[in-house]
Amino acid sequence: MSRIAFLVACAVSLGSAAQAEAQSATSLDVSLNVGAVVPEATIHTLPLNFGAGASADATGETALLVTATVGLPFSITLDGGVHSPFNGHRTMVFEALGLYIPYVLTQDPEHFVYWGDGAAFGDPVIGTGTGGEQVFTVYAFAYSSGYESPGTYTDVVTATINF
Secondary structure (H helix, E strand, O other): OHHHHHHHHHHHHHHHHHHOOOOOOOOOOOOOOOOOOOOOEEEEEOOOOOOOOOOOOEEEEEEEEEEEOOOOEEEEEEOOOOOOOEOOEEEEEEOOOOEEEEEEEEOOOOOOOEEOOOOOOOEOEEEEOOOOEEEEEEEEEEOOOOOOOOOOOEOOOOEEEEO
């Protein structure tokens, strides 16, 4: 029995000796420099041209190119153009004769979802920034009266990105 007590005493002594090793400690400095992320968004337009010799009742399309900070919510609005509307539609005008052709800008190729500023001409398009360039297609439809005079009919619409 005394032999068992001696083995237990040796095992306890050896375990205590292993735990009594020397230690050295130092500090680990941790830092993170957080800069303010300034949300940014830009929009670029491409021309919309119904084509040479196109009659009214013509369709066309163009693109708006948007680059916005990752995760930044935004809306894209299109104003009513520089000419007075006709029956709630934007108008292209043949300046030399003061003639006009009404047209719509839409979010879909079927021309059901009008694109405007939320107060007039339709709703804005809503998006979220990806950090890269995003393409938003603008579809157009020009209405024919059947009596249009030959000439160049124009308008200028302002596209705005709100964020």
